[in-house]
Amino acid sequence: MSYSTTRCLAFAAAITLAPTVSFAQEVFGNIHASLDGEDHVWFLTTEDDNSLSFGLNIAIANLQSVSLWGQPTDDSVKSLKDSLLLTFDVMSVGDQLIPLNASLTFLEQGWKSGWIANEEDKIVFSLVTIETTDDGLFVEGSFEAEVGFREPLSNGQIDESRSMQIDGKFSATLPPFLIKDR
Numbered sequence: 001m002s003y004s005t006t007r008c009l010a011f012a013a014a015i016t017l018a019p020t021v022s023f024a025q026e027v028f029g030n031i032h033a034s035l036d037g038e039d040h041v042w043f044l045t046t047e048d049d050n051s052l053s054f055g056l057n058i059a060i061a062n063l064q065s066v067s068l069w070g071q072p073t074d075d076s077v078k079s080l081k082d083s084l085l086l087t088f089d090v091m092s093v094g095d096q097l098i099p100l101n102a103s104l105t106f107l108e109q110g111w112k113s114g115w116i117a118n119e120e121d122k123i124v125f126s127l128v129t130i131e132t133t134d135d136g137l138f139v140e141g142s143f144e145a146e147v148g149f150r151e152p153l154s155n156g157q158i159d160e161s162r163s164m165q166i167d168g169k170f171s172a173t174l175p176p177f178l179i180k181d182r
Contacts, residue, residue: 029172031070036164042070042084044172047077055137055179062092080110099127104145114153115164117145140171
């Protein structure tokens with residue numbers, strides 16, 4: 001047996017016998033939405049305690065802030081292109097929960113261009129459930145938004161001649177490690 005063949009066999013054996021490393025990818029919710037009548041699903045994901053989605057408890061204001069960053073596939077965690085970002089706040093006043101500041105952004109080309117609704121008259125937001133469970137913060141609800149096109153998405157002007165209707169629903173249980181206190 002030649003030196004080269006022996007070396008290849010030894011390398012193959014080493015790879016076969018080496019411990020495998022697996023990353024714990026988790027889908028903890030979904031956003032189902034229709035973009036001008038075309039149905040899509042975005043996945044709320046985490047891997048190794050990393051996610052673009054998060055929750056924030058602000059005790060002083062009795063406020064919870066939620067950011068749900070929907071990924072285009074169930075195996076992506078930090079994709080910007082073709083992702084859907086839904087953010088909202090919930091204020092507690094006695095036993096009443098009041099949703100505030102809802103915003104919807106479709107990052108069609110990441111931050112290069114996309115669609116946004118962040119004004120109260122452009123988005124109708126309904127929160128069905130928000131509750132702390134043993135598994136984390138469970139949220140579910142729906143939204144209807146007339147989004148405008150913006151290029152670049154981060155600071156461009158909305159093109160009033162281009163708009164799109166996005167209607168959808170969401171359901172997620174944010175794991176405890178994604179919830180921060182302030």
